Structure formats: C-alpha cells, structure tokens
Amino acid sequence: AQSVTQLGSHVSVSEGALVLLRCNYSSSVPPYLFWYVQYPNQGLQLLLKYTTGATLVKGINGFEAEFKKSETSFHLTKPSAHMSDAAEYFCAVSVESSASKIIFGSGTRLSIRP
Amino acid sequence: DTEVTQTPKHLVMGMTNKKSLKCEQHMGHRAMYWYKQKAKKPPELMFVYSYEKLSINESVPSRFSPECPNSSLLNLHLHALQPEDSALYLCASSQVENLEGQGAGGELFFGEGSRLTVL
Numbered sequence A: 001a002q003s004v005t006q007l008g009s010h011v012s013v014s015e016g017a018l019v020l021l022r023c024n025y026s027s028s029v030p031p032y033l034f035w036y037v038q039y040p041n042q043g044l045q046l047l048l049k050y051t052t053g054a055t056l057v058k059g060i061n062g063f064e065a066e067f068k069k070s071e072t073s074f075h076l077t078k079p080s081a082h083m084s085d086a087a088e089y090f091c092a093v094s095v096e097s098s099a100s101k102i103i104f105g106s107g108t109r110l111s112i113r114p
Numbered sequence B: 001d002t003e004v005t006q007t008p009k010h011l012v013m014g015m016t017n018k019k020s021l022k023c024e025q026h027m028g029h030r031a032m033y034w035y036k037q038k039a040k041k042p043p044e045l046m047f048v049y050s051y052e053k054l055s056i057n058e059s060v061p062s063r064f065s066p067e068c069p070n071s072s073l074l075n076l077h078l079h080a081l082q083p084e085d086s087a088l089y090l091c092a093s094s095q096v097e098n099l100e101g102q103g104a105g106g107e108l109f110f111g112e113g114s115r116l117t118v119l
Helices: none
Strands: A003-007 A010-014 A019-026 A032-038 A044-050 A056-058 A064-068 A073-078 A087-095 A101-104 A108-113 B004-007 B010-013 B018-025 B031-037 B044-050 B053-057 B064-070 B073-079 B087-094 B114-118
Touching (some): A019 A108, A032 A073
Antiparallel strands (some): A087 A101, B004 B018, B031 B044, B087 B114
16 A cells, blocks of 8 residues: 655754755555645645656745655755745655545654744 | 635534535536544545545545535535544545546645534
8 A cells, every 4th residue: 555654743944954854655556746735724735746757846935856766755855944934744645546545644844943 | 815615614513513514616626525634643535526426435434424516516514523523624626637537646725624623
C-alpha cells in the first residue's frame, strides 16, 4: 500500500534561512506525490506536485521539491524562509489504482524565528 | 478566496441532533471528497464521490451519511454523533482523469472547513 512518512513533526528556522522539510514515500507503483500547506483555521492548498517527467518540481511561494526514486524521497525546500511561511505542511501520495484516493502524511509544523 | 465553499463554518450539536454540512464548487470538478481532521493531525479521507456516485467509503460509521445531489453540491448528514466526532470537516474537489473515475492524479481544492463540536 502507498504511504508517506514525514520526518520531524516540528521544524524551526530563522527568517532568511533554508527550509528543508523531509518526506519519504512507499509505493509499489510510480506514485503521484504532493506537498500541501495549511495555514491556521484554513483548508489545505497545493504547493506543488510530481506526476511524471522532470524530477525537480517548482511550486508556489518559492518552494520546490525533488523526486528521488533511489531514495524514495520527495523533500520540500525553500532557499530563504519568510515569516509568512509559518504553517503546517503535508506530504501526500495518490493511490492511482483507486479512484482519487490521496493519503496525507502526519504533517510538519514550520515555525519561523525573527 | 477559496473556490470551494463550506457551510456552516462552525456547528455545535448535541448527540441526539440531526444536522448537515454543505459544500459547493463551481469549477466543473466531477470528484468531491469529505475529509475529517482532528487537531494537530492530517486529514483522514472519509468519502469520495466521482460523477455523483459514491466511489470510496473509508469504513465510516453510518451516523455520517454523505449525499451528492448534483455535480456542484456535496452534503454530509450527521445524526447521533459522539463527542469524539468533534473535528474540522474538510470538503475538497478535483478533476477526474478518466470516465472510470480513476486517478485524479492532481490537485485537490479544499474548502476552509466546518468546525464541528459535539456536546
């Protein structure tokens, strides 16, 4: 069965520092992978997605992620953190064999220090 | 502004009440979802509708009853809930890749959620 594991429930970085949020996946078939962000008291918003093709995926708000099959990873990065990036981030995988079933990881809360 | 609208934003109900959560989208998406999210937890899939037909039920208790009256609307009827059902209920929609209803493979558009408290 497909699944994702997010390493670190809480990450804290200084404003302007590199952001790295880790996600590893488990899948017996080529997965579709996603990163979603959730701001307090809001729904989730897609940051970026990997389906096929280029393994480096660029998303909104300066975020990007690289699909590494050999490491079964899909880590999220941003070169320079902004205060507005403070939120909960979820890695997710799509189970293509089943209609529209998207499974979320446990989430990583990102805090930004001034 | 979100293109998926959920009402009400907040709902408080007793264990004997009957209430409904409503969700509406006008993006032409033919897949619609209900997720349940407890505090500091990820969303958990409850139901998926594809072309107005229930395609996935994640073994949700029968006190939750979904309904998809048309391609734009999704309801979640609530009856005899328990305090542990208190959570944020998120509606989402997406395109459907093929007529078999498989593989959204794509973006879920979420509403802001309905926060339910069961007393």
